[in-house]
Amino acid sequence: MNIRKLAWKNLLRRKSRAVFTGLGIFLGIATFVAISSITSQMEGASQDQLDRFGANIVVSPRTEKLSLGFGDIALGGTEVTHFRLTMADKDRIASIHHKARIRSIVPILMTGVDASGKNLVWMGLPGTEMAIARPWWKIQGGAMLTRGEVLLGAEAAFALDKGSGGTVTAGNRRYRVAGVLQPTGEKEDGMVIADIADVQALAKKPGAVTYFEVAALCKDCPVEEIVAQIGQALPGARVSAIRQVVESRKAAVDQLRRLGFGVSAIVLLIGGLMVLVTVMSGVQERTREIGVLRAVGFRSRSIFSLLFLETGWVSLLSSLLGAGAGIAVAYLASPAFGIDHPSVVFSPAIFGAVAGLSLGLIGAIPPARRAAALSPTEAIRSL
Amino acid sequence: MEPVIHLNDVSMAYGCNGTRATALARISFDIRQGEYVVITGESGAGKSTLLTILGGLQVPTEGVVRIGGADLSSLPADGLADFRRETIGFVFQSYHLLPYLTARENVMVPMSQERIPPREKEERANDLLASVGLAGKEDRLPSQLSGGESQRVAIARALIHDPPVLLADEPTGNLDSATGEQILDLFSEWHGRGKTVLMVTHNKANLFRATRSIRLRDGQVEEDRLLRLLPAESAAV
Ligand SMILES: Nc1ncnc2c1ncn2[C@@H]1O[C@H](COP(=O)(O)OP(=O)(O)OP(=O)(O)O)[C@@H](O)[C@H]1O
Numbered sequence: 001m002n003i004r005k006l007a008w009k010n011l012l013r014r015k016s017r018a019v020f021t022g023l024g025i026f027l028g029i030a031t032f033v034a035i036s037s038i039t040s041q042m043e044g045a046s047q048d049q050l051d052r053f054g055a056n057i058v059v060s061p062r063t064e065k066l067s068l069g070f071g072d073i074a075l076g077g078t079e080v081t082h083f084r085l086t087m088a089d090k091d092r093i094a095s096i097h098h099k100a101r102i103r104s105i106v107p108i109l110m111t112g113v114d115a116s117g118k119n120l121v122w123m124g125l126p127g128t129e130m131a132i133a134r135p136w137w138k139i140q141g142g143a144m145l146t147r148g149e150v151l152l153g154a155e156a157a158f159a160l161d162k163g164s165g166g167t168v169t170a171g172n173r174r175y176r177v178a179g180v181l182q183p184t185g186e187k188e189d190g191m192v193i194a195d196i197a198d199v200q201a202l203a204k205k206p207g208a209v210t211y212f213e214v215a216a217l218c219k220d221c222p223v224e225e226i227v228a229q230i231g232q233a234l235p236g237a238r239v240s241a242i243r244q245v246v247e248s249r250k251a252a253v254d255q256l257r258r259l260g261f262g263v264s265a266i267v268l269l270i271g272g273l274m275v276l277v278t279v280m281s282g283v284q285e286r287t288r289e290i291g292v293l294r295a296v297g298f299r300s301r302s303i304f305s306l307l308f309l310e311t312g313w314v315s316l317l318s319s320l321l322g323a324g325a326g327i328a329v330a331y332l333a334s335p336a337f338g339i340d341h342p343s344v345v346f347s348p349a350i351f352g353a354v355a356g357l358s359l360g361l362i363g364a365i366p367p368a369r370r371a372a373a374l375s376p377t378e379a380i381r382s383l
Numbered sequence: 384m385e386p387v388i389h390l391n392d393v394s395m396a397y398g399c400n401g402t403r404a405t406a407l408a409r410i411s412f413d414i415r416q417g418e419y420v421v422i423t424g425e426s427g428a429g430k431s432t433l434l435t436i437l438g439g440l441q442v443p444t445e446g447v448v449r450i451g452g453a454d455l456s457s458l459p460a461d462g463l464a465d466f467r468r469e470t471i472g473f474v475f476q477s478y479h480l481l482p483y484l485t486a487r488e489n490v491m492v493p494m495s496q497e498r499i500p501p502r503e504k505e506e507r508a509n510d511l512l513a514s515v516g517l518a519g520k521e522d523r524l525p526s527q528l529s530g531g532e533s534q535r536v537a538i539a540r541a542l543i544h545d546p547p548v549l550l551a552d553e554p555t556g557n558l559d560s561a562t563g564e565q566i567l568d569l570f571s572e573w574h575g576r577g578k579t580v581l582m583v584t585h586n587k588a589n590l591f592r593a594t595r596s597i598r599l600r601d602g603q604v605e606e607d608r609l610l611r612l613l614p615a616e617s618a619a620v
Pocket residue numbers: 397398404405406424425426427428429430431432433
């Protein structure tokens with residue numbers, strides 16, 4: 001008979017109590033690990049998704065004129081331009097050092113052209129890249145943009161009194177209206193949208209580009225670096241990050257991180273309290289037995305190591321199992337949270353296991369101290 | 384020869400000012416080694432209180448208690464634990480065995496802190512259990528033992544460290560008289576080896592084995608009487 005054996009015997013004797021204590025620790029730690037590893041993965045996933053959502057860098061020519069509005073949309077030839085962008089610049093942008101970070105480069109050409117007797121702005125972009133450049137557009141009729149066809153902004157459709165299936169005449173050509181955009185509240189509501197090649201032909205500017213919209217994945221590289229590199233590749237261009245987009249992404253991710261942290265902290269708190277309460281009441285129940293052990297000559301250190309061994313074994317085992325279960329749940333559940341490539345995050349699991357073990361041990365201290373402070377007579381008489 | 388137990392003006396009061404109850408009031412006596420003392424008195428006279436103080440299970444509010452040369456009030460908590468383990472064998476009226484341990488394991492509990500090979504601990508426990516007549520029942524749990532058997536396991540546990548002083552608080556109180564006799568035989572045998580025995584009892588019939596009787600009343604010694612001479616003294620006469 002030694003302390004270790006005594007601790008083991010007591011655990012075996014109170015199997016259901018040990019299982020209950022262990023279950024409390026297990027659930028607390030498993031929930032904590034699952035939630036914190038899911039939120040930490042969601043952080044990455046949401047950043048991916050946000051990066052997919054539209055451009056965050058605009059590349060336009062430098063002009064003498066002060067910029068008016070969004071990305072120096074140059075209409076007409078009133079301002080002096082030292083530099084013109086062409087379709088070939090796309091390759092230059094695509095060859096910067098951080099090229100792997102660039103998700104899409106979409107050339108846009110804006111021009112004012114008469115359409116069916118009304119002077120409207122035409123916006124040209126590669127039809128195949130419309131879904132990438134404007135994923136939020138909703139098109140009545142669900143049409144794609146192919147050459148020889150146009151989409152009409154909501155206001156443009158109203159002004160022209162045309163709908164899906166109608167035709168618009170411009171530069172002696174007829175363009176079929178493939179669809180009408182639902183109002184976006186942006187300038188494109190008043191525009192005619194066509195394939196960039198058609199718009200270049202209409203404006204008689206082959207290869208011309210008004211500006212490029214660049215979508216860069218900047219999960220852990222600052223967008224400023226990409227901006228600087230594009231600026232070096234195109235010395236005559238004005239490259240600017242759309243701060244609003246960048247900042248709002250950051251804010252969204254930060255919010256998610258805070259939410260995840262808050263939820264994990266609360267779960268850890270509840271789990272921790274559960275551990276403390278079960279361990280404390282378990283020790284309290286044994287005050288009388290502790291009195292007997294002290295009566296036959298147990299030093300207080302022996303009492304402490306007895307209780308620590310008991311709760312230590314239970315909390316070690318159950319927090320390890322809980323951490324494992326938490327990882328497994330996070331892995332299995334991650335598709336439901338929009339995580340396409342689930343990975344195993346170890347840091348919450350390690351933290352959870354350590355927290356479970358230490359809470360289990362800490363929970364034994366107050367009642368053990370109280371039991372040790374009583375005289376054996378008082379302890380035996382208790383309960 | 385210095386007495387093995389020395390009490391001087393020992394008082395014990397329970398509770399706080401409002402509900403203060405004096406259990407012992409300035410008790411003094413000496414007990415020499417080899418005495419067999421029976422402590423009697425009415426219920427509430429302070430017998431259990433006296434015995435637990437002698438056993439180092441609680442400390443008196445006032446007075447000096449010296450046992451085996453150690454001043455109990457000067458010992459720290461762990462020193463008192465060592466004293467209980469090495470000097471005192473304590474037998475409770477209600478046994479206080481650990482229910483999840485077998486008879487043998489219960490006897491071995493006081494040795495838990497010692498680095499003795501497990502085999503040796505087991506042998507010592509088996510020998511003691513055999514000497515109290517429990518050979519063959521070493522692996523029973525307390526729930527599988529009768530009251531008398533449980534009390535004998537508790538006595539074996541009290542004797543595992545070969546203590547010079549054995550304290551027993553109504554050890555036969557829960558037992559029928561025949562079973563009680565067996566327990567008293569064990570004490571007599573232990574006393575016969577030159578150990579000091581103090582036993583609280585209600586039963587006057589137990590007096591005939593003892594060498595001395597102390598009767599308490601309201602926390603004071605009402606009567607202190609020698610019943611027999613100690614063997615060493617009778618030889619000297
Ligand atoms: N923990 C306690 N708190 C308050 N008073 C106590 C406590 N223990 C004992 N007493 C009081 O101290 C006095 C002596 O009690 P003690 O248990 O020593 O009596 P006793 O002689 O052993 O009685 P019995 O023969 O019934 O066992 C009693 O009046 C009792 O009420």
